[in-house]
Amino acid sequence: MNCVLAIDIGGTKLAAALVDGSGSVLRSGTRPTPQQDVIDALAGLIAEVTADGPAPVAVGIGCAGPLDLALGTVSPVNMPSWRGFPLRDRVRELTGLPAVLAGDAQVFALGEHWLGAGRGSAALLGIVVSTGIGGGLVFDGVPLLGPNGNAGHVGHMCVDPYGETCECGGRGCVERYASGPNLARWAGENGWQPSGTPDARALARDAKAGDAVAVAAFERGTRALAAMIASTAAATEVTDVVIGGGVSAAGPVLFGPLAKALDEIGGLAFVRAVRVHPSTLGVQASLAGAAKLAWDHS
Ligand SMILES: [Zn+2]
Incomplete structure (x- = not known):
């Protein structure tokens, strides 16, 4: 089954899910955002959500800002251990998939437009x-x-x-x-x-x-x-x-x-x-x- 990997990164919680083309969630998981080594926690979450599941074809990432899309970096205000952090490239390395990044409120708006109150x-x-x-x-x-x-x-x-x-x-x-x-x-x-x-x-x-x-x-x-x-x-x-x-x-x-x-x-x-x-x-x-x-x- 065709699916993508969706990732949502916030100051208190990391969330990930495999989502099909109609928006149905096939598998999902969350974990608390640690103070340090956030990428290790994210790697663990991705491994958990993708294990034994259908193989995703791409990754979409929503992350608290500010961000720099040209560089693929993030500097979330409430995550001091990430400053100019190369999130997009790190997720590409972790998954071997094309990865695309946007701000957390931007993906909120896009999600509500796709499946929610703004449809x-x-x-x-x-x-x-x-x-x-x-x-x-x-x-x-x-x-x-x-x-x-x-x-x-x-x-x-x-x-x-x-x-x-x-x-x-x-x-x-x-x-x-x-x-x-x-x-x-x-x-x-x-x-x-x-x-x-x-x-x-x-x-x-x-x-x-x-x-x-x-x-x-x-x-x-x-x-x-x-x-x-x-x-x-x-x-x-x-x-x-x-x-x-x-x-x-x-x-x-x-x-x-x-x-x-x-x-x-x-x-x-x-x-x-x-x-x-x-x-x-x-x-x-x-x-x-x-x-x-x-x-x-x-
Ligand atoms: Zn202001």
Whole structure:
């Protein structure tokens, strides 16, 4: 049976799967991302997933960025042992197969376009709202990666030129307002008294229960997200937006105020027409996208 090997590399988890041409997962496995010797853990995972299975014809890799597609290297922010790491070549050596690389949020968007909430969209923006905010663009089924692989960094689009300084060094980035830790941070600074761990999950729970500060934190964060989405739509004419990542599990307390903010912010008819969908593939989206990447290049 024809299949490809899909690999998804994040700061906490490595995942791999054999995926056929229709997107069905034939075999899969995961393991925690170690602090050191990540490539050894990845080699073990690949051996486990491919042992006694059908032979894949290509490998697609999604990895946390930044990356350099010209060189095939990655420097994930939350994986300090990899700086300019030649991931694509190392995976080629490990598997003896053609390997293709993209950013983790780019493969998320591609996966949702192939099999998920963005299926069939002519112009899709995928957004991962989690510890940070990542994004990927897919036009006519083709991911827009950019010359070096860094297109779609929508988390660092400016939504307030007079705003707070972001960890990236920029100012007023949407990530500073709407990522999970920043939602919880703002709420904490404004009198939120969480019952347990002061994180985005607790904030969503309290917002659902009607806590005024938690509700306000989501309203503020979603207004920043809406500004980013409206700007991206104006620049690119995306027609659909799929939102995933841990913070999207907040559900109505996120998607409700987001729709309201988009209605207030959007002007031009094609911007106002943007449809926002929750991810339907969840944590499987990135692996699906990595598989699609491999199929498209095989
Ligand atoms: Zn930034």
